[in-house]
Amino acid sequence: MANREDFSHALLLFCSLGIFFLQTEAAVKMYQFNIQLRNVSRLCHAKPIVTVNGMFPGPTVYAREGDRVLVNVTNYAQYNMSIHWHGLKQYRNGWADGPAYITQCPIKTGNSYVYDINITGQRGTLWWHAHIFWLRATVYGAIVIMPKQRTPFPFPQPDREDNILLGEWWNNDVEEVVRQGNKLGLPPNMSDAHTINGKPGPLFPCSEKHTFVMEVEQRKTYLLRIVNAALNDELFFAIAGHNLTVVEIDAVYTKPFTTHAILIAPGQTTNVLVQANQVPSRYFMAARAFMDAPLSIDNKTAAAILQYKGIPNTVVPILPQLPAPNDTAFALSYNAKLRSLNSPQFPANVPLKVDRHLFYTAGLGMNSCPTCLNGTRLTASLNNITFVMPQVGLLQAHYFSIKGVFTTDFPDRPPLAFNYTSAPLTANLGTVLGTRLSKIAFNSTVELVLQDTNLLTVESHPFHLHGYNFFVVGTGVGNFNTSKDPAKFNLVDPPERNTVGVPTGGWTAIRFRADNPGVWFMHCHLELHTSWGLKTAFVVENGKGADQSILPPPKDLPSC
Known part of the structure; x- marks a missing residue:
């Protein structure tokens, strides 16, 4: 390094x-x-x-x-x-x-x-x-x-840093896999393997040469920068025999806490400290999917090796104890431990007054599809709206006032209130197609509650907001209660993120200040769901100050 x-x-x-x-x-x-x-x-x-x-x-x-x-x-x-x-x-x-x-x-x-x-x-x-x-x-x-020169980390200085990128691998062209799924009107085939730094590890056939190995020295401390780059899976990650001390999520420092495993959703990053304080040997690092919805579980485990210096490759690695694939209790407990550092140098500036309250329901559905083999196609929606991708960049259309590309009438609430997480519903509840955005006043404060629904099935949704960090002020299982749940919000040191998991059959509340003018995408980071339309965007208006307006586009901006 x-x-x-x-x-x-x-x-x-x-x-x-x-x-x-x-x-x-x-x-x-x-x-x-x-x-x-x-x-x-x-x-x-x-x-x-x-x-x-x-x-x-x-x-x-x-x-x-x-x-x-x-x-x-x-x-x-x-x-x-x-x-x-x-x-x-x-x-x-x-x-x-x-x-x-x-x-x-x-x-x-x-x-x-x-x-x-x-x-x-x-x-x-x-x-x-x-x-x-x-x-x-x-x-x-x-x-x-x-950090800036001569600015130390707010945790013990590691002896070395390593990147751990968790991903997926398809043996076929992934775009062709998607096309085949669309023809059927069904989800594409699952990946053939999970990977750590591009390699599946020795638990897969034909993979002897495709294992990432990280060599460590006893009594030294290592900072692992972990990224979940997988398309469609929340992942558990652990190292056999070693604890992980979480010190950062999504490039924001946290109050440190120690755990035997972490949960990381697609799009999220987590920094952990690992002390090489065990008996010198070879230990597996492993990642496996978390899925607590009544859906098929992708239980393929990717493995890498943490190897103490001087230990021969012939030593058989020790496997870690990962949470069970449907361990909801661990997932909720782990996320509840995440807190912003909230120090004088790195404060948590949580908006205490809210100018705009938004409530978005996320749901799956099924539309008619005469060209599909099944006659139907799976779809997804926010507030019963399935997002239609434009053929012109939305930011360009907004900046140059190009008409007919999008509208700014995305509803603040779903058109129909119902028991969102009760028994599965088979209807789409009037899902419509459209490129509908929400206009937000510059520097206003926004509270957005994201509610999972049981349209077809409940499922976790990791939502990513472009252009902003936000504070995760509350989360829960079941339907959001407007009279009771806000009283339990953490407005002191909530985790600050750019991607948050909405729990299966539950809700998450986030707050942010709309101080970045432009058009900013918000979507589920499960590629399957976003391709089905589980996405929208915010049009944040310019402010009145000289430095509060969108910059002019670069001369080499690509054309459509």
Whole structure:
């Protein structure tokens, strides 16, 4: 690992889509790299996949709080492409956020686009990924933002840092898998394996050479930067014989607590400290899906090895005790322990007065589909609205006042109140299609309650809000009670995140201040659900100040 003081001087190469940057104290310089198809061998055979700089996962972007990062992406793959910088706030600069047809048109094959990013007021672990179709299955990597010079971590300094990226692997072209599912009107096939740093580990056939190994020295402390890049699975993660001390989530410091396992939803990041204080040996790191809904469980376990220095590879690793795949009690207990650090240096500025109360119901449904083999197609909705992707970037349409692209009449509440989490309902309750957004006044405070429903089935939904962090002030199982539940909100040190899991058959309440003008996507980070329409966007109006308006678009903004 490079020394922390060297990060702001390092040449950082990024993208076989094509990405890069060189960050020094004196200047920002740019180099060109490309997005391409590359053969990558996993499990029992090789196949061509879309990669960044020929790497799977892609390279880590290192920066420091206050840096300006330029990433030049050139697309040589056969798919249109865009890259989202997940968790970066992109103040006034949605043009660099990346979701296709939301803040930009995608980068067409043979074309380039420069993401110009200023990292302000953030430090910690985030990540980047493709934000079009299901291509983030292979196009993703970590973002590591170091604190400002001479600013220590608010926890014991680790001896070394390592990135742990949890993901999925398909033996077939994931886009073809999706097309086959759409033809049937059914969910696509599950992944063939879970992965740790792109490798499934020795619990799979034909995978002897595809195991990530992390060597450690006894009595040293390691900071693991863990990212869940999986498309469709919340994951448990543990290391046999070793405790994990959680110190950060979604690039926000937390009150430290120790646990034998963590739960991490797609889109989330978690930093943990691990002490190499056990008998020198080989220990499995393992990740397995959490699913407490009455659905098929993807119980494939990915494994990597934590190996003490000097221990031969012939020693059989010890397996960790992961929670059961449907261990709801552990999931709720773990999430309840997450608290913002809320120190004088890193305060939790929770909005105490709310200007706008929103209540969104998330549900699954089934629509008629004459072209599907089954005659029906699964769908998803927020407040009974299934989002229709536009053919023009929403931010561009908003900035240039292009009419007919979207409306701003997304309802603050569902059109029909019912017993959201009772016995399964088979109707869609009048689900409609539309590109309907919600307009939010600049600098207003928003409280949003996300409620799971039992339309077809209850299921957990990890929601991600672009352009913002938010405070998770409350969560519960069952229907949100407007007269009782707000009294139990944590308004002192709630966890601050950019992605939150709505529990199966339950609700989550978040608060944020709308101080970042632009068009900001909000969607379920289960790729299956977002592709079915479980998404919307906020149009945050400009403020009156000179620095409270959307910046002009860059000259190389891709066209549709």
